[in-house]
Structures are given as structure tokens and as C-alpha cells.
Amino acid sequence: MTAAPANIAPWHTNVYVDGVAYPTRHYALLDEDDDGTETVLGLKPDELHYIRAIHEAAHAVTAIAGGAHLHHAQIETLDSATDNGGVTEACGLDDGNLYAVFSGAGERANDRWLREAGLWTPRLAVAVESGARSDRASFLEVNPHVGFGDREVDYRVVHDLADQVIDRHWREINVVADALVQQIRLDGDDIAGLIRIPNGPHRARNTEGNEAP
Template sequence: MTATETRQWHDDITINGQPYYTRHPVPDHGPNSDAYLHTLTHQQRDHLRAIHETAHAITALATGAHLHYAQVTTTNLLTNTPLTDTGTLGGTTRICNTQDGRSFAAYLGAGERAEDRWLRQNNLWTPLLAAGIELGAYGDRQTLLAANPHIRFGIDHNDYTVVHDLADQIITTHWDAITRIAGVLKARLHLTGDEIAGLAGLTNGTHTCDYTPEGNRR
């Protein structure tokens, strides 16, 4: 992967003693993403979770992967949910048969970039909220970086910017579907891959893994 330009990243936040890079300077309120989102209502946070998982799902479909499901947990159900490294885990999207590295990168970058876009579209965006969104993508970023250790932040042409750019391209193309289906996911909490594909007018890719929905729904 290469990026046409290397953009500045900020290392104001640390997780386990390591810098966590954000696109804008922010105060370090610790690794818990919830600490950065306190200005949002519970309804807005719930909608962001749905936007995040729907963006993952639609990006997977748009790049030819097979989508098993997407699901979210609303704020009123998160009270007893264990904390992750960066807060509460409010959603999951499960896929298989990713076509190539660029598709994998776009899929993993789509959640945080869609949340950022939704905040801007609704005149809610601030650097602090943006940092919370990026912290909420900790698991996505760790997954991508584990598979692509050459990708870094602000060092050379293998910059994480390319991940965001790839995700942004797909999100822009499918934004209407993402926002529409996020409302359905928020209301129903769980949608199968075939349901999302049908709502989006996209084809669900070929199932190639050993996952079956019976007894495996989380």
C-alpha cells in the first residue's frame, strides 16, 4: 500500500504505554473511548455504533466478501458489559472471504471513518469526539496492523492514511445505504448478511469459512 501524501498524526493519547495516533491533537483523557464521547446523548452514541457496524458490513459486501451478520448493543444494555482496552464493545460484524489486502484495509477502516463522517454531517464533530471515535477503532486498527506491520503513522509512504482513504472511497459511494440501514440495525440490533445485502441492493459473497449461525450468535 502507498499513500499519495503523508499526513500529520498526533500522539497525545497512550494505551499500555504506547502512543495511539489520532488525526487531530486532543487532551489525553486515558484509553477509554467513552471518556471522549460524554457530550453525546445515549441515542447519538447508539446511532454511531450502528453506523460503525453498518459501514463495516456494507464495505465487506461492496468488496466481494461474505457477510455473516452485523449487530449492536444499545446503551441501556451495556451496563454490565465488560470493558475492552478502550471502552465497552458495542457492536460486532462478522465476515469471511475477503478478496485482497486493499479490501481488508477498507473494511477495517470503514467503521471509524463512517462515524467521523456522520458527526460532521450532523454538525456534531469536534476534535475530542473524533478522538473518541478513533479510540473506539482500537481493535480494528490492531487487527490491520498485525497483518500489515509495514503500515505506520506519519513515517513514510506506508502511512495509515491510505486505510482511511480506501474506506472513505467506499463509504462515499454507499453512504445513503449505510445511513438507511444503520437505522434498521439500531432498531433491530441484529441483521444477517443476507438481510443487509438485500436492503443495500448488493450481492453477498461466497461463504468460505466454517462459521454457522446456529449456536454461534454473539
């Protein structure tokens, strides 16, 4: 990954997660105890269900498209007791750019879907970013040189890389999301068949999981 241009807009830090400032690209005026994620719950049930599916489908499709092995993708039903909206597990994400794409794909696909569905608002955009906290944390843990205006590489580079792959595979992401809404869980080979891209070789010792909001 390369560093972002020096003249990019600064990250906003008015959202707090567990008492710590959480950087967001978008800005929305939130209540003091609102980390943004509750805004997503303002979506209609079918919209919330689908945005979870888009998130996991983006992780899944970008993993396969990059040559990784996808184990499975799953979304949680709306009556589930867990706080997570879903999970996608893959291995073979050793390439730095591929892992960046995989990590950023969920939140960037959610943002794009909201825009195309005519649902996008600054509050929902912030909620999508806040909901990707586990994706960001997993990536930053192994890439300490990436940050939010305070490191060698800006996290916008992760977003930009993800956006490029999402653009190429947006149709496939929607196909997988449609299937996830119906079936809740799909194995990697089933997803590979849906998008007509071969699943990569299995390397279970390096399994990564990404969770949806």
C-alpha cells in the same frame, strides 16, 4: 496499497491506550488518564446508539460491496455489560485493499456522521479514532508495512480507501444503520437485501470481525 505523500501532516501521539502512545489524525487536549473514548459517552443516548450502528453498518456495507461474504452485524444496547459497541463478521476479505476498506470504514463513517449531524468536535474525533483500536490492531497485525509515519505505507491510505467506498455507499450505510438501531442484529443476507447488493460466497475459514467503540 500505495505509500502516502511524503508531505502529509504527522500523527499526534498525546493519547495513550494501556500506557502506549496511540496515533491519531486529530488533536485534542485530554486529561492524562483519558484515552478519548469516554468523550463518546457525552453523546445523548440516541446519538451514542446511532453512532454504534453507523460504525457496524459501514463495516457491513463495505464488505458486501467489495464482494466478501457478510455473516452478520450487531450492535450492543446501551445497558450491555460489554465494553464493545458492536461487532461485524465477514469472510472472503483476502484482497488487501478490501480488507483495508473494511478495517477503516467504521471510524471513517463515524467521523463523517458526526460532521453531518453537526456534532463533530476534535475531542469526539479523537474518541472515534481511539474507539477503533481493535480495527486498527487487527489490520496492522497482518500488514506490518503499514504504520503512522514510520512504515512504507501510511495508515492514512487505509482511511482514504475507506472514504472512497463510503462516499459511494453512504445512503446504504445509513439504511443499514437505521435497521440496526431497530433490530440490534442483522444477518448478512438481510443486509444484502436492504442495500440490493448480493452477498458474496461463503468462506468461513477466513472470518474477520471488527468491533465498534
